[in-house]
Amino acid sequence: MLEYVMRMEGVNFTSTVTDTTDLSIVRGGSLALLWSPIRMCAIIEAHLRRQIKPLYMGASQAAFHISCDAETADRLDHALRRALLLEGAEPDALKAAIKKTGQNEDAAKKKDSLPLAHLRFVLDRVPLKGSGQEAVAEALAAAEAHNRARQMRSLTVVLPFPGTARELPDPVSRILPGETTIDMPRGSITPLPGEDEEERKSDPAVVSKSVAARRHFGRQLRQGFYRWELNEDFGGLRFTDSLQDIASEAPHCLPEQVRNKIAVFYADGNKFGKIREQMAGSGNLVPWPPALCEFSRQLGNLRKNSLLRPLLTALRTQWQNDDPEIRKRAAFPKELRGRLQHALRFETLLWGGDEILFVAPAWLGFWLVEGFFTLTNGWPAKHEGELYPLTHAAGLVICDRKTPIRQSKAMAEDLANRAKRVRNEKGDLVDAIQIEVFESADVPEDQLDRHRCRLYPGLRSGLVAEDDRSAAFTLPGALFRTEAGGRAPLIQRFAEWQNSRLRRGLPRSQVYRLLHMATAQTAFVAGAPEQPVRDALLAYRSNAGRERDITDADTNLWADPKYTLKPDLPRPLALSLAMIAQYWDFAAPFAQESEDLPHWQPPNAETTP
Numbered sequence: 297m298l299e300y301v302m303r304m305e306g307v308n309f310t311s312t313v314t315d316t317t318d319l320s321i322v323r324g325g326s327l328a329l330l331w332s333p334i335r336m337c338a339i340i341e342a343h344l345r346r347q348i349k350p351l352y353m354g355a356s357q358a359a360f361h362i363s364c365d366a367e368t369a370d371r372l373d374h375a376l377r378r379a380l381l382l383e384g385a386e387p388d389a390l391k392a393a394i395k396k397t398g399q400n401e402d403a404a405k406k407k408d409s410l411p412l413a414h415l416r417f418v419l420d421r422v423p424l425k426g427s428g429q430e431a432v433a434e435a436l437a438a439a440e441a442h443n444r445a446r447q448m449r450s451l452t453v454v455l456p457f458p459g460t461a462r463e464l465p466d467p468v469s470r471i472l473p474g475e476t477t478i479d480m481p482r483g484s485i486t487p488l489p490g491e492d493e494e495e496r497k498s499d500p501a502v503v504s505k506s507v508a509a510r511r512h513f514g515r516q517l518r519q520g521f522y523r524w525e526l527n528e529d530f531g532g533l534r535f536t537d538s539l540q541d542i543a544s545e546a547p548h549c550l551p552e553q554v555r556n557k558i559a560v561f562y563a564d565g566n567k568f569g570k571i572r573e574q575m576a577g578s579g580n581l582v583p584w585p586p587a588l589c590e591f592s593r594q595l596g597n598l599r600k601n602s603l604l605r606p607l608l609t610a611l612r613t614q615w616q617n618d619d620p621e622i623r624k625r626a627a628f629p630k631e632l633r634g635r636l637q638h639a640l641r642f643e644t645l646l647w648g649g650d651e652i653l654f655v656a657p658a659w660l661g662f663w664l665v666e667g668f669f670t671l672t673n674g675w676p677a678k679h680e681g682e683l684y685p686l687t688h689a690a691g692l693v694i695c696d697r698k699t700p701i702r703q704s705k706a707m708a709e710d711l712a713n714r715a716k717r718v719r720n721e722k723g724d725l726v727d728a729i730q731i732e733v734f735e736s737a738d739v740p741e742d743q744l745d746r747h748r749c750r751l752y753p754g755l756r757s758g759l760v761a762e763d764d765r766s767a768a769f770t771l772p773g774a775l776f777r778t779e780a781g782g783r784a785p786l787i788q789r790f791a792e793w794q795n796s797r798l799r800r801g802l803p804r805s806q807v808y809r810l811l812h813m814a815t816a817q818t819a820f821v822a823g824a825p826e827q828p829v830r831d832a833l834l835a836y837r838s839n840a841g842r843e844r845d846i847t848d849a850d851t852n853l854w855a856d857p858k859y860t861l862k863p864d865l866p867r868p869l870a871l872s873l874a875m876i877a878q879y880w881d882f883a884a885p886f887a888q889e890s891e892d893l894p895h896w897q898p899p900n901a902e903t904t905p
Contacts, residue, residue: 297363299424301432303439304336304376306356308416311453312506314702315469319643319655320537321507322701324514326645327521328411332380333358335412339379343372351436352589355648359439361432373421380417411513414454414506418446454506466504474502478511521644522608525600534639536628542641543657543697547624550659553735553881558697559661562708563668563690565650566716566725568595571686575679594677595686599652603671604644607654610667610896611642625659625886645701653705658694659885662776665692666784669727669773670896688773689715690729694882695739703739707732710744714766720861727773728861730766733878752874754818754825767862768871775859778896783884785859789849790883799843801850806836807877814870822868829870851876 306329313325333353340360341347351359364372420442422435453471464474477500503511515537522528536542539558546555572591614626615638623629627638641660646653656664668690675686691711693704711730720726732744740747745765749756755765775786782788793801802810810829813819819826837846849856852872 298366298369299361299363299427299431300369300421301351301359301361301424301435301439302340302373302376302419302421303359303436303443304332304357304380304417304419305440305443305447306332306415306417307447307450308452310702310706311471312415314645314705315471316507317539317698317701318468318507318511318537319535319539319542319645320514321468321510322514322645323521323535323643324411324510324512324517325415326514326647327517328415328510328513329356330521330648331517332356332412332415332417335379336360336376339375340372343368343375350589351432352592354592355646355651359436369421373419376419380412380415380419382413411506411509414504414509416447416450416452416454418443418450420446464502466507467501468503468507472504472506475505476508477502478508521647522604525647526605526608528605534637535643536639536641539655539699539701540697541628541639542643542655545624545629546657546659547621547886549621550885551881554659554885556697557658557694558699558704559656559658559664559882560693560695560701560704560708561652561654561656561661561664561668561690562646562692562705562712563652563688564709564712564716565595566687566689568650568686571677571684574684575677575682590679591677598672598675598686599647602675603652603668604647606671606896607664607667608640608642611640615640625657645705653708655701658882661692661694662787662879662883665690665729665731666776666778666787667896669729669776670778670784673727673773673777687725687727689713689725689727690773691715692729692731693734693739694732695734696736699734699739707739707744714744715770717766718770718861726861728770729773729776730769731771731875731879733882752820752871753815755820755871764865767865768867769875770861771853772859772861775853784896785856786853787884790879791887793850794880794884794887798845800845802833802836802841802844802846802873802876804877804880806841807873807880811870811873811877814873820868820870820874822866826869829873833869 309325309329313329314322316322333350333356336358337348337350337353337360340362344362344364348360348362351361362369362372420439422439422442424431424435466472466474479500543556543558568591575591611626615623617623620629623638626642627640629636629638631637641657643655644653645655654664668688672686672688676683677686678684689712691708691713693708693711695704695707711732715728715730716725718728748765748769771786776784778784783791789801792798793804810832813832814826814829817825817828819829833851837844851869852867853875
């Protein structure tokens with residue numbers, strides 16, 4: 297008997313998952329990635345005729361330690377590659393496989409319905425050199441290296457089979473040619489599982505098999521994801537099918553700038569890989585796989601029960617409110633078959649590993665950030681009595697609902713990566729976020745740094761180091777955590793500014809007046825260039841604004857020392873004012889109403905993952 301490590305990973309998501317704006321299609325590709333390790337495990341068990349224990353199984357990757365003869369290993373390798381490249385042509389077998397996972401087996405009722413064949417995977421098998429923990433760990437590291445090399449030698453997209461492509465292009469993905477015809481329902485609200493979507497009016501569309509397969513899979517398993525993750529269907533919540541619908545039928549009280557926009561929230565764990573290694577023991581040259589499994593198990597439990605479940609519960613509470621305007625905040629109302637139905641304004645497009653991607657309407661963007669940093673505060677990974685704090689870097693993009701999800705996702709990831717560069721005064725990575733608001737559907741394709749320097753004249757010359765520029769735009773997660781049952785400090789501050797009765801902070805008109813002066817004088821840097829803006833602010837506080845309660849916190853988002861990440865690098869006044877102006881409409885969009893979205897409660901730090 298020989299021993300091997302087999303590792304599989306999904307790759308090239310931009311061309312195979314987020315290449316359209318149709319949420320059913322994106323959801324289908326994402327769910328197929330989540331499902332692929334389970335399918336891989338089932339194939340291995342069938343060939344080895346016994347249950348196996350994987351080294352780990354993640355969102356789109358899995359690794360297994362197996363023992364078999366060389367002939368069986370070759371057959372297994374062939375079966376796995378066939379499944380990842382061709383699966384979808386045997387609906388009966390897929391139906392049985394999906395049923396075993398507790399999912400809706402109708403996802404495999406049509407030929408070519410499982411989209412694994414239309415995604416990109418890398419698979420490698422490495423024999424063990426020796427025995428024991430170190431041999432398995434070294435083989436796992438080698439398999440991952442082979443995966444990376446194989447990815448670099450592979451095509452980005454899956455090409456259609458010769459003779460199947462039509463002359464018409466796929467109007468949905470705009471990458472592959474049209475190959476098959478499907479019905480695209482005119483009504484955009486997604487029916488519940490079991491409802492006959494063929495009853496709805498539809499239009500035929502010539503699309504690629506990739507789009508057809510992912511769309512069918514995403515529509516059939518949209519409920520299955522939450523039932524699978526949380527063992528609850530949340531009262532049969534429905535889901536929208538497009539980014540446009542997420543922001544449609546907005547509450548009437550919202551300012552015009554907030555309507556027709558969506559919020560794309562991305563979060564990535566800070567040095568989770570190093571934490572895994574620490575849990576595995578610093579004496580090992582490479583991490584011992586069972587420690588990887590334990591870390592993934594704890595992280596998965598935290599994300600399911602301490603993040604996703606509370607988020608959905610809060611949205612469902614809003615959905616069930618008696619006030620129709622409050623219901624509109626969390627759900628998209630639509631007349632369907634003669635009765636009013638609702639679809640939840642929330643999508644999970646990336647789930648697993650170290651990364652999360654949520655989409656919500658723009659008026660829920662800061663609420664989502666507040667909930668995330670409150671619910672994840674104090675998360676620990678536990679191993680042999682030691683606690684390892686888990687923190688995140690995040691990016692929030694607020695953009696037009698017509699912005700391609702590929703662009704908004706890439707921008708959110710870029711923002712999170714820039715937030716990762718900022719450490720506190722102790723040199724540690726902490727919860728942090730960068731936020732950008734784009735007024736049009738065009739998100740800049742060139743470097744974010746260039747975009748910011750165009751907006752804020754003088755920024756490049758005043759803050760030479762790129763890391764310093766990143767720090768200037770980074771906000772600590774603590775600003776978004778609720779305290780003592782109230783709102784998060786930053787959101788509470790915006791709510792007070794917008795309350796005309798409190799007469800608190802700078803009026804919006806004065807913020808824009810000072811920004812106009814700063815732009816004319818290129819005063820978006822610290823030191824002498826910003827002094828005229830500071831003098832103008834002081835003059836206003838001493839005269840027309842003397843009756844207003846204006847503090848340093850009203851002009852500097854880092855004024856409170858406990859929220860300061862870089863005390864040695866003060867943010868220029870004009871840059872603080874620019875960020876205030878950018879967030880003004882979105883941070884507390886319902887501030888004028890007596891009843892707001894629910895206040896997040898800090899989690900119990902003693903909860904065992």
